Amino acid sequence: MTSLLQVMDLSVHSLARPILHALSFTLEAGKILAVIGESGSGKSTLALSLMGLLPAGFQPHGEIRLNDENLLTLTEPQWCQIRGNTLGMIFQEPMSALNPMRRIGAQIADTLRLHTILTRSEIRDQTLALMEQVGLLKAGVNERAYPHQLSGGQRQRALLAMALACKPALLIADEFTTALDARTRADVMTLVNQHTQTHRMALLMISHDLGLVRHHADHVLVLKDGICVEQGPTVSIFDAPAHPYTQALLAMSLHGAAHTPLTRLPFYTVPA
Numbered sequence: 001m002t003s004l005l006q007v008m009d010l011s012v013h014s015l016a017r018p019i020l021h022a023l024s025f026t027l028e029a030g031k032i033l034a035v036i037g038e039s040g041s042g043k044s045t046l047a048l049s050l051m052g053l054l055p056a057g058f059q060p061h062g063e064i065r066l067n068d069e070n071l072l073t074l075t076e077p078q079w080c081q082i083r084g085n086t087l088g089m090i091f092q093e094p095m096s097a098l099n100p101m102r103r104i105g106a107q108i109a110d111t112l113r114l115h116t117i118l119t120r121s122e123i124r125d126q127t128l129a130l131m132e133q134v135g136l137l138k139a140g141v142n143e144r145a146y147p148h149q150l151s152g153g154q155r156q157r158a159l160l161a162m163a164l165a166c167k168p169a170l171l172i173a174d175e176f177t178t179a180l181d182a183r184t185r186a187d188v189m190t191l192v193n194q195h196t197q198t199h200r201m202a203l204l205m206i207s208h209d210l211g212l213v214r215h216h217a218d219h220v221l222v223l224k225d226g227i228c229v230e231q232g233p234t235v236s237i238f239d240a241p242a243h244p245y246t247q248a249l250l251a252m253s254l255h256g257a258a259h260t261p262l263t264r265l266p267f268y269t270v271p272a
C-alpha cells in the first residue's frame with residue numbers, strides 16, 4: 001500500500017545556497033512524524049515545501065507525493081485547493097494567524113464556508129462542534145469572543161479548530177506548542193494526538209520539545225544543516241541514537257534546553 005505522504009529526494013536551493021539536501025521519508029495515515037534539529041537546520045523550510053509556501057527565490061527539486069500526487073507539479077490554484085482541505089497547517093504564532101477584528105466563531109465558520117458546501121445552519125453547528133472538540137466551549141470561550149479575549153493556549157486551540165475544520169489527511173504543525181506553558185502544551189498535543197487516531201489524520205510536527213516528541217511521535221527525522229542524519233521509530237531514536245549528532249541533540253535537551261530552541265551545537269559537524 002502506498003504511504004499517504006512520500007517525500008523522495010527533496011532538495012531546496014535558495015538563490016545563495018542549498019538549504020535541504022535529498023530528503024526522503026514517508027508518513028502513513030494516523031501516524032505522527034516529528035522533525036527535530038537545531039535552529040537553522042531546515043525544519044521550517046521542509047514544512048514550507050510541503051505546503052507550497054517557500055519564499056521567493058527558493059527552488060524545490062524531487063518529489064512530494066500526497067495521496068500519490070506530486071505536489072511539486074501543482075499550479076498555485078491547485079495548491080489552494082489542497083491547502084485547507086487535504087493539507088492543514090498550524091504555526092507557532094496564533095495571534096498573527098488570527099484576524100484580531102473578527103470573532104473566533106466567525107473565523108472558524110469562514111474556513112468551513114471556503115472549503116465546504118455546508119448550509120448556513122450546518123456551518124453554525126459544525127463551528128460549535130469544532131469549538132467543543134478542541135476544548136474551547138468547556139473553557140468558557142463562546143463563538144462571539146475576539147482573539148484578544150483568549151489566552152495563548154485558547155488561541156492555539158481556535159487555530160487548531162480551523163486547521164481541523166476540513167478534516168485534513170495531513171496536518172503540518174510547525175512549533176505550534178512552543179509559545180504555550182508546559183501544561184497547556186501537553187493538553188493541546190494530546191488533543192491533536194487523539195485526533196490523529198480518531199480521524200486517521202497524519203501529523204508532521206516540528207518541535208524543539210524533545211519530551212513532547214518522545215511521548216507523542218511514532219517516527220522521528222533528525223535534520224542537521226538540511227541533511228537527514230538519521231530517521232526511525234521514536235523508541236530507537238531516543239533509546240539508541242545511532243548518529244553522534246542525534247546523541248548530542250538528545251544530551252543537550254537532557255541538560256535543560258528542552259523547551260528553548262536548540263541552538264547550534266558547537267562541537268559537532270556532519271562529516272562530508
Ligand SMILES: Nc1ncnc2c1ncn2[C@@H]1O[C@H](COP(=O)(O)OP(=O)(O)OP(=O)(O)O)[C@@H](O)[C@H]1O
Pocket residue numbers: 014019037038039040041042043044045046055261
Ligand atoms: N527567507 C529566507 N531567506 C534566506 N534564507 C533563509 C530564509 N528562510 C530560511 N533561510 C535559511 O535557511 C536555513 C534553514 O532555515 P529554517 O528556518 O528552515 O531552519 P529551522 O530548522 O526551521 O530553524 P528554527 O528552529 O530556528 O526555526 C537557515 O540557514 C536560514 O538562514
